[in-house]
Amino acid sequence: MLHAMNEEKPRYTADTQDTAPESEEQEAQVPNAEESHADGAESDGEPASSEALNEEEEAWRDKYLRLYAEFDNFRKRTMRERADLVRSAGRDLSEAMLTVLDDFERAEAAGEGQDLAQIQEGYRLIGQKMRGILEARGVLRMEAKGAEFDTDLHEAITQIPAPSEDLKGKVVDVVEPGYKLHDSVLRFAKVVVGN
Numbered sequence: 323m324l325h326a327m328n329e330e331k332p333r334y335t336a337d338t339q340d341t342a343p344e345s346e347e348q349e350a351q352v353p354n355a356e357e358s359h360a361d362g363a364e365s366d367g368e369p370a371s372s373e374a375l376n377e378e379e380e381a382w383r384d385k386y387l388r389l390y391a392e393f394d395n396f397r398k399r400t401m402r403e404r405a406d407l408v409r410s411a412g413r414d415l416s417e418a419m420l421t422v423l424d425d426f427e428r429a430e431a432a433g434e435g436q437d438l439a440q441i442q443e444g445y446r447l448i449g450q451k452m453r454g455i456l457e458a459r460g461v462l463r464m465e466a467k468g469a470e471f472d473t474d475l476h477e478a479i480t481q482i483p484a485p486s487e488d489l490k491g492k493v494v495d496v497v498e499p500g501y502k503l504h505d506s507v508l509r510f511a512k513v514v515v516g517n
Contacts, residue, residue, distance in 0.1 A: 418455045422448060464500040466493045466511040475500060477510040484516030492516055 429444040453463075466476055470492055479497050484490040493513040500511025 460504045481517045489516040
């Protein structure tokens with residue numbers, strides 16, 4: 323029996339030695355299992371965070387598309403309004419000038435059989451009416467004769483010897499008058515400059 327115990331003893335030690343590496347493997351596997359469990363938790367966390375990212379990305383994409391559509395609509399509306407403004411920009415002036423055209427037609431029809439003084443008076447009145455309409459809308463005639471030559475206001479057609487010393491570098495004659503619309507030059511005055 324003692325011998326049996328001795329036989330069992332080495333087997334027992336062998337079993338413990340054999341089981342010890344198994345337990346080390348099991349211990350080694352346990353951290354791997356924990357790591358795999360942790361990885362699983364992270365992988366479960368990743369889809370949750372990736373779903374959140376996808377939702378956030380979709381929200382930003384939706385905002386972007388809405389903003390782009392709003393901007394595109396604004397751009398189209400602005401272009402349409404600008405085109406309407408350009409088409410109707412001269413409407414007010416055109417309506418006012420129609421009365422002047424009517425006056426010219428009446429003067430032309432009544433011109434036959436009238437003397438020259440009456441015709442001239444009619445054209446003078448029509449001219450005054452036309453100037454009044456233009457002045458009411460900010461179109462003013464520039465007085466250039468005798469003024470210092472200014473390239474911002476005048477266009478020199480030619481230069482002539484100045485008739486007097488005080489007219490050197492000044493406008494001697496106006497070939498075509500210039501006009502301003504409010505503060506900007508509408509048409510440059512064509513002038514003759516003395517030198």
